[in-house]
Amino acid sequence: MGFDRVLTRNVGKPDSRKIDTYLAGGGYSAARKAVTSTPDEVVKIVSDSGLRGRGGAGFPTGKKWSFIPKNDTGQKFLCCNADESEPGTFKDRVLLEHDPHLLIDGMIVSAYAIQATRAFIYIRGEMHAAAKILEGAVAEAYARGFLGKKIFGSAFDLDITVYRGAGAYICGEETGLIESLEGKRGWPRIKPPFPAIKGLFGRPTVVNNVETLCCVPPILERGASWFASIGTPNNTGPKLYCVSGHVNRPGVYELPLGTPMMELLDQYAGGIWKGRTLKAVIPGGSSAAVLTAPECQALPLDFDSCGKAHTMLGSAGVIVMDDHTCMVDAALNVMRFYAHESCGQCTPCREGTTWVAKILNRDVHGQGLETDPDLLLDVCRNIEGRAICPLADGAVAPVASIIRKFRSEFDHHVKHKSCDLGKAAVA
Amino acid sequence: MDSVTTGPLGPKHKATSRPSGPPSPEKPLAFSNAADDELRRIVEKYPDAGMRLLPTLHVAQREFGWISEEVKHLVAHRLAIPVAHLESVVSFYTMFHQRPVGRLDVQVCMSLPCALRGSGETWAAIANALGIAGGEITADGLFSICKVECLAQCDRAPVVQVNDEDHLDVSADRVKSFLDSLRNQTGDGKAGA
Structure with missing residues (x-):
């Protein structure tokens, strides 16, 4: 449908995960090109491309790399964040399972740019198959001399090691990930210092998402201006959108950043299932504020447009809800997740998420009080911005927005002690 | 699934290939x-x-x-x-079991995208068919069940992970055949629940 796939161009090819398949498509030319350039040149190409991090925050990748101190000649680290666990997000899995060499190629370029000779791929513990595939791909790359000492005949050494998590959403937060890599509880650190100054083992470290790193080889191969020509101003390049929930064709769709929401849902995801109508969408993984159907109509799915709509593109996990969805129940489901995943360090997050989940639970089960929606919003205000990592804000955004935008459903639950949809709970 | 034994296992046979009780003091625990x-x-x-x-x-x-x-x-x-x-x-990481699990640990995703496509019903059907609640093990030691969070396959919801393996599109109406096929894989299942 018009758009030439970039990140998923090998997905669907037979043996797409094999190094020869990747090489046959011109693979590893980016890594070769990088090691014959200066690190500054590589950083500049990526900065000029406008690439913004695909993990959720949308921070400019080149800028993140440029924070690594140049005069520091000691050990530096690159970490690939493959801890994909944001509900509604399943794009990195596609890249890991189908095109692991694209990731390794991107990691070589990125490691060279920041002069890191040691890199780690932190993969979710639950992704058993993907971890095996990655291990195989890394071994293939070593066997060809693409990893190890003096790669591609240059003076640059790089080792990549796969490291499995063990079930903790918070390890997707970059300092939680670093703590976990060091073999500890994945407790996020207070920032500053940022990882670029003090990261893994106290050394300068860059943590980049899988999809971000996979954007890097095409940028080197085809140029910064080519990449910048895709998408919308300040929101450049291709994007993997994950569509889940009440659509006919849930899946991962690669499209330019800024693709209109309704085009994604109707043309690609096949429209709302069962002939029903759209009620609400959480556009950026479950940490993003909910949008009503009217708010979705003219929304381009990019970082800035979603920000202007008071939500976020986040991980582009687009969770679609039809008109049979009980929003009180949806709020409970989401908050229960965050209450479970809160690492417990910061009191407002640890206590607040559990408290909100308890109140929502009584609302869902017809035992709510008239004052509950205001109480919930008050507790949410006291969680937001009062913790050291973004989990707390991510817990508040969907739930507070659901309460504000679907308040009548909360009132109905209190008044009639039941859901006006008469539908089974999603929570 | 290297830890799965074969042969008939009835309610009387509690032994599993995964030692779940405290080992005997005369034989200290050691890695193979x-x-x-x-x-x-x-x-x-x-x-x-x-x-x-x-x-x-x-x-x-x-x-x-x-x-x-x-x-x-x-x-x-x-x-x-x-x-x-x-x-x-x-104690921080949910994948590390702090109590015994069945030889087949059935983990049902309950996060929003799966919930929207019926994981609640899937969970109820599994618990009902096995006659156990979350965190419990069937009498034959074969199954344990628990609720888990997003397994990053939301386009194939409801998603169920059994030990290391993902099972996709496990809707409630498929639960009976799903459990039967798990039993058959282990070699100790009679057809039918």
Whole structure:
């Protein structure tokens, strides 16, 4: 449908995960090109491309790399964040399972740019198959001399090691990930210092998402201006959108950043299932504020447009809800997740998420009080911005927005002690 | 599924290939030779001692089925770290079982995208068919069930992970055949629940 796939161009090819398949498509030319350039040149190409991090925050990748101190000649680290666990997000899995060499190629370029000779791929513990595939791909790359000492005949050494998590959403937060890599509880650190100054083992470290790193080889191969020509101003390049929930064709769709929401849902995801109508969408993984159907109509799915709509593109996990969805129940489901995943360090997050989940639970089960929606919003205000990592804000955004935008459903639950949809709970 | 035994298992046969009870004092817990090799590879792979803890715990859990007090001491001794540190790590990560699980640990995703496509009904159907609640094990030691969070396959909801393997599109109406096929895989299932 018009758009030439970039990140998923090998997905669907037979043996797409094999190094020869990747090489046959011109693979590893980016890594070769990088090691014959200066690190500054590589950083500049990526900065000029406008690439913004695909993990959720949308921070400019080149800028993140440029924070690594140049005069520091000691050990530096690159970490690939493959801890994909944001509900509604399943794009990195596609890249890991189908095109692991694209990731390794991107990691070589990125490691060279920041002069890191040691890199780690932190993969979710639950992704058993993907971890095996990655291990195989890394071994293939070593066997060809693409990893190890003096790669591609240059003076640059790089080792990549796969490291499995063990079930903790918070390890997707970059300092939680670093703590976990060091073999500890994945407790996020207070920032500053940022990882670029003090990261893994106290050394300068860059943590980049899988999809971000996979954007890097095409940028080197085809140029910064080519990449910048895709998408919308300040929101450049291709994007993997994950569509889940009440659509006919849930899946991962690669499209330019800024693709209109309704085009994604109707043309690609096949429209709302069962002939029903759209009620609400959480556009950026479950940490993003909910949008009503009217708010979705003219929304381009990019970082800035979603920000202007008071939500976020986040991980582009687009969770679609039809008109049979009980929003009180949806709020409970989401908050229960965050209450479970809160690492417990910061009191407002640890206590607040559990408290909100308890109140929502009584609302869902017809035992709510008239004052509950205001109480919930008050507790949410006291969680937001009062913790050291973004989990707390991510817990508040969907739930507070659901309460504000679907308040009548909360009132109905209190008044009639039941859901006006008469539908089974999603929570 | 290397830990699954074959042969008939009735309610009377509680023994599983994963030792779940406290081992006898005269035979101290030890890693098998294969696991020992794997642990040596971990030492080479992760030169920093701290980084060896999670990989070692993964091996220990595969070896012993769950992280019992005795396993904690074994791993702490092996890595020369305080048991208290190990405890703090084991209790943080949900994949490390702090109590025994069935030979087939059935983990049902309950996060929003799966919930929107019926994982609540799937969970109820599984619990009902097996006659156990979350965290419990069937009398034959074959199944345990638990609720888990997003498994990152939301386009194939509801998603169920059994040990290391993902099962997709497990709607409530498919639960009976799903459980039957799991039983058949293990070789100790009669057709039908």
